[in-house]
Amino acid sequence: TCIEQKFGVLRRGIEVPIVVCGGPSRESLQKIIDPPVDGYVGNVGRFMHRTKESEELDKLEEVVGEITRVLDRRREELAKDPLSISPARLMDVINEKVDAIHEVLSPTPITVQIAGLRVKLPYDQYARKLKDLAIEEDVTIGDIVDISPSRMRDYILLKVRPFSETNIMV
Structure with missing residues (x-):
């Protein structure tokens, strides 16, 4: 898959949480590969225009929810070992x-x-x-x-x- 082929190069040197949006559903993708990312939202095509339709808005809400979940998990990790300065x-x-x-x-x-x-x-x-x-x-x-x-x-x-x-x- 393109994730297997390209992801190593794309991720190199990046240490921040990564959320990927892709075409296949999470379940379909996990049958092939468990993507080495912090979050994944499937069934997302390209957003080539304004998102006005309710289905598109629902998909954006799903993306926002996944990003929020990943960032909350990162904040919890930081709370266990706080930074030396904010x-x-x-x-x-x-x-x-x-x-x-x-x-x-x-x-x-x-x-x-x-x-x-x-x-x-x-x-x-x-x-x-x-x-x-x-x-x-x-x-x-x-x-x-x-x-x-x-x-x-x-x-x-x-x-x-x-x-x-x-x-x-x-």
């Missing part, structure tokens, strides 16, 4: 202490994610500055966050480590 608080620290973020023309220069942030500043120029940025007296961003280049443009990804790894709660 992504929203980390965003506030960066907004307050990094002047260059206010010069970014994107409507969202910092994007909050479940367990981190995407900062729309050039990685080579700002990764070290962010890593050394103090959150509190003896705690820097680098102490509690993994910093990596984004695969999407020249942005910076900040993944907050859980308390069990850092023994720091800010």
Whole structure:
């Protein structure tokens, strides 16, 4: 199937929950392969136009329900081992202490994610500055966050480590 052939390449390096919408029903697909995804919604074709019909709206509700279920499960996992800092608080620290973020023309220069942030500043120029940025007296961003280049443009990804790894709660 196309999922067997293409999925490994598509998923490479992606660590966020993945919900796939596809043609075959979940039951039909599982007879062939158990897709290595967090959620699946079957019997979904292409949405090539506005979804006005009740059947189309019902299918969109099913997609939303599956995404909600997957995200709720991820939140439960995070609650068992909380993050060292909330992504929203980390965003506030960066907004307050990094002047260059206010010069970014994107409507969202910092994007909050479940367990981190995407900062729309050039990685080579700002990764070290962010890593050394103090959150509190003896705690820097680098102490509690993994910093990596984004695969999407020249942005910076900040993944907050859980308390069990850092023994720091800010």
